[in-house]
Amino acid sequence: MNRLRHDPTAIFLLPALLMLAVAFLIPLAGFFVQVLLVEQAPGTLLPAIHQVVASKATLTAVVTTNWIATLVTLFVLLAGYPIAYYLTQANSISASLVIFSIVVPYFTSIIVRTYSWMVLLGRTGIINTVLQALGLTDAPLPLLYNKTAVVIGMAYVLLPYMILTLYAAMKAIDMTYVRAARGLGAGGFYTFRRVYFPMSLPGVLSGSLIVFILATGFFITPALMGGPSDVLIAMLIERAVEINVDWSGAAILSLLLLCVTLLLYALYFRVIDVRRLVGAGR
Amino acid sequence: MTDPTTSSTDTAPPTRKGSAITLTGVTKAYGEDRVVDGVHLDIRPGEFCSLLGPSGSGKTTTLMMIAGFAQIDAGRIELDGKDIAGTPPNKRGFGLVFQNYAIFPHLNVFENVAFPLRARGWPKTDIADRVARALRLVRLERFATSFSRQLSGGQQQRVAIARAIVFEPSVVLMDEPLGALDKNLRYEMQTEIKEIQKQLGMTVVYVTHDQEEAMNLSDRIAIMNAGRIVQAGSPRDVYEKPADRFIGRFLGEANLIPGTVAMASDPHQGVLKLADGQMLHAASLEPLRAGVAATLFIRPERIELAAAESAADPDVNQLSGRVETLSFLGNTLRYMVRSAGGLPVMIECPNNGRDPIFAAGTAVTMRWRVAQSLLLMR
Amino acid sequence: MRPGPPRLLTAYVGTMSVLLLLPIVIVVILAFSGQSYLKFPPDSLSLRWFIAFFRDEQWRQSLYLSIAIATIASALSTLFGFLAAYAFVRSTFRGKAVLLSLLLMPMIVPTVITSIALYFFSTRFDLIGNIVWIGCCHAVIALPVVVLILLSTLQGIDHSFERAALSLGASRLRVFTHVVVPLAAPGLVSATLFAFLVSFDELLIAMFLTNVRDQTLAVRIWNSLHLEVEPTIAAVSAFLIAVTGLFLLADWLIRRRLRAAPWR
Numbered sequence: 025m026n027r028l029r030h031d032p033t034a035i036f037l038l039p040a041l042l043m044l045a046v047a048f049l050i051p052l053a054g055f056f057v058q059v060l061l062v063e064q065a066p067g068t069l070l071p072a073i074h075q076v077v078a079s080k081a082t083l084t085a086v087v088t089t090n091w092i093a094t095l096v097t098l099f100v101l102l103a104g105y106p107i108a109y110y111l112t113q114a115n116s117i118s119a120s121l122v123i124f125s126i127v128v129p130y131f132t133s134i135i136v137r138t139y140s141w142m143v144l145l146g147r148t149g150i151i152n153t154v155l156q157a158l159g160l161t162d163a164p165l166p167l168l169y170n171k172t173a174v175v176i177g178m179a180y181v182l183l184p185y186m187i188l189t190l191y192a193a194m195k196a197i198d199m200t201y202v203r204a205a206r207g208l209g210a211g212g213f214y215t216f217r218r219v220y221f222p223m224s225l226p227g228v229l230s231g232s233l234i235v236f237i238l239a240t241g242f243f244i245t246p247a248l249m250g251g252p253s254d255v256l257i258a259m260l261i262e263r264a265v266e267i268n269v270d271w272s273g274a275a276i277l278s279l280l281l282l283c284v285t286l287l288l289y290a291l292y293f294r295v296i297d298v299r300r301l302v303g304a305g306r
Numbered sequence: 307m308t309d310p311t312t313s314s315t316d317t318a319p320p321t322r323k324g325s326a327i328t329l330t331g332v333t334k335a336y337g338e339d340r341v342v343d344g345v346h347l348d349i350r351p352g353e354f355c356s357l358l359g360p361s362g363s364g365k366t367t368t369l370m371m372i373a374g375f376a377q378i379d380a381g382r383i384e385l386d387g388k389d390i391a392g393t394p395p396n397k398r399g400f401g402l403v404f405q406n407y408a409i410f411p412h413l414n415v416f417e418n419v420a421f422p423l424r425a426r427g428w429p430k431t432d433i434a435d436r437v438a439r440a441l442r443l444v445r446l447e448r449f450a451t452s453f454s455r456q457l458s459g460g461q462q463q464r465v466a467i468a469r470a471i472v473f474e475p476s477v478v479l480m481d482e483p484l485g486a487l488d489k490n491l492r493y494e495m496q497t498e499i500k501e502i503q504k505q506l507g508m509t510v511v512y513v514t515h516d517q518e519e520a521m522n523l524s525d526r527i528a529i530m531n532a533g534r535i536v537q538a539g540s541p542r543d544v545y546e547k548p549a550d551r552f553i554g555r556f557l558g559e560a561n562l563i564p565g566t567v568a569m570a571s572d573p574h575q576g577v578l579k580l581a582d583g584q585m586l587h588a589a590s591l592e593p594l595r596a597g598v599a600a601t602l603f604i605r606p607e608r609i610e611l612a613a614a615e616s617a618a619d620p621d622v623n624q625l626s627g628r629v630e631t632l633s634f635l636g637n638t639l640r641y642m643v644r645s646a647g648g649l650p651v652m653i654e655c656p657n658n659g660r661d662p663i664f665a666a667g668t669a670v671t672m673r674w675r676v677a678q679s680l681l682l683m684r
Numbered sequence: 685m686r687p688g689p690p691r692l693l694t695a696y697v698g699t700m701s702v703l704l705l706l707p708i709v710i711v712v713i714l715a716f717s718g719q720s721y722l723k724f725p726p727d728s729l730s731l732r733w734f735i736a737f738f739r740d741e742q743w744r745q746s747l748y749l750s751i752a753i754a755t756i757a758s759a760l761s762t763l764f765g766f767l768a769a770y771a772f773v774r775s776t777f778r779g780k781a782v783l784l785s786l787l788l789m790p791m792i793v794p795t796v797i798t799s800i801a802l803y804f805f806s807t808r809f810d811l812i813g814n815i816v817w818i819g820c821c822h823a824v825i826a827l828p829v830v831v832l833i834l835l836s837t838l839q840g841i842d843h844s845f846e847r848a849a850l851s852l853g854a855s856r857l858r859v860f861t862h863v864v865v866p867l868a869a870p871g872l873v874s875a876t877l878f879a880f881l882v883s884f885d886e887l888l889i890a891m892f893l894t895n896v897r898d899q900t901l902a903v904r905i906w907n908s909l910h911l912e913v914e915p916t917i918a919a920v921s922a923f924l925i926a927v928t929g930l931f932l933l934a935d936w937l938i939r940r941r942l943r944a945a946p947w948r
Contacts, residue, residue, distance in 0.1 A: 039768075044786065046820075109689075142909070396850040422853050473853065
């Protein structure tokens, strides 16, 4: 009580924590407990889990999700690394323009962003129209509703995350090391390979992790831009609920996805430091 | 431990406007580390009391405990006899001035100074009146509509002071308020602060690490070291009669000559034998015993330099030596003299243009009255 | 004068910047197309699809619903998030890192899982279609963003302002309303705007928690995309892009104005 009298501000956490509990923690925990423990006949849980996890649909979805997430991460890393580097070197006007081109898509609704790529890639879409007009092809190319389209769409959404993470890490790199290496006679590429890139590695790691984690949970973009065989885990979960009304299956798949996500985040938090956010050095 | 409460040259007349603050055994610990360790202090109404000490001595923490921003782990703090440990900081009614001014950037000068009055729900006309008076006191009447960004450091500090006194508190606490200002501005502000305190008569507790500032402003100085008050008294008392070597060195330049007590004619008068056999007479505040180690304390400005020795005098100590360096410090001349026994002694003489100046290498005699020096046991 | 980045790099970045904005620009241009089928570049320009959007009863209802939910979400998350961020920055209690991770959970857990769990929960308690409840769920999703923004804002405010105010006799409430809130204003504006955007654009939770009659804008677009890719969607998308752009502009302008105030 003495503590509260002199430091009542700790109580300010309560509204947020309460809302979090009521509209998130309790529903989430309650869902898993209810579906997997209460409504499950005793002894049927483990076989049910095995059935879901080992099913062809699940295994395919896991493979597809990992494959696409990996592709997206690599693509976004290769595309974004030079851009982030550019931001550390450019003058403020150029940098502002580039940041503008990153921030506007970043804050635009994911649906709108996905829709825009559907417009670009569709049979009557812009790219096909241009290609046919230029005479490069006779019939419209099936650019949409396949894995490539999904990768492009997801990369478009996730590129800003990678660039901003890399930029933050690169800003902290002291260029005197690079200059020292050059002064010692090292060529441009050699300096990059042996000096700059290793120093940017923490940023590369944290950026890649965050993009990969987000990619594994994606639903909207693959659902809209993928083909019938391109099913990611999030889509599988949604189908289990909307189409099959298979709550038990949905819960098991969700648990699977959640565990993987949390594991990856644990890894991510080792790479960055959450404590810095709180200023918990007091 | 020296008795911190009484001193022989008090200069603060008690007034009705200020309050008395009493600290008894106040302690603050972070785990095993005692930042403030059993502090006892009796601050009288209307007194200007400084907490002086090096960084880490616990003076700011002590002030924060008086203000109510740090919890007391042991001991009592009383305001006019009432324990205030349970009173939150916004109910204690103390004026508080910080080193970084903390002038609210989103309010202009008038609103800043009016803030405590609005918080107390005063009527508008009274507020306008009182704020105008406070601004007049700090000579900032023309800046009532300015914002902190438009003010200099000195002006911002004056706003902070006006804000702290506008509600006529009985106690004002100041935490190194002049630390961020340059030297000349600091002297100016010190005079202003002293004037305001004399006019309004409130008690002031002032934290500083600058001994000149403390001596200039205070009726009483409490010197803190490692969480404890090592001596408290009027500026003159602590300067001329330090309780130990640390205090002697902290409050200005000091000569500390080590030796052994050869003889004690009475508990407070004795003879110190130096390493080279020289004998010096001195008085002591603590009882003397023959054979113990002691240090002779004498301020550089109390030593006279002469070309030759004069007749022996029981009231005067003499030491011969050779001038090593002479520094010109503007209004004083500082000599470093190496005594015949190899001890370094610092002497300061006023640069009055009349007294003879001794060049480096000259043989000299250093002379001082026995009563000007002190034997320190710690 | 530091030598700028190599020209090849600048060319690449320039191209990428154009590519990043291209899809959005194309959607906006398409929205002004005069035809009833998708063709780029459009043969004629007209406002017909915007008019169709705003005249259509169903699209309008979706718009109002999205605004209502987003307003509730923004208000709740900003208020609660502000208080929580303040507690983190000013209080001393152990387990701050753990509690912060807890507050960031909605950002970490994949939204599809959150939405089906909420759906399951909401059907049991008859909360499907309840606007306040959906606003609440959206507020939870927006909470991490709000808390992160405001943590940064509050950490930038010197503690001595609040101490000064307390020492001057202000009650804790007064310190909060007269000192902390004015000084935190830029961060509060950003948090409110971005929380609104998060809710306005959100699809999955809205999809599961609304009933067939009442769909938010995002849900209606989603459903339309599955049926046919009609130009009205382009107009609605352009509208959403405009809203995003407007909010970003408002955020930038208000922050600039607050920063340029004579007292900053």
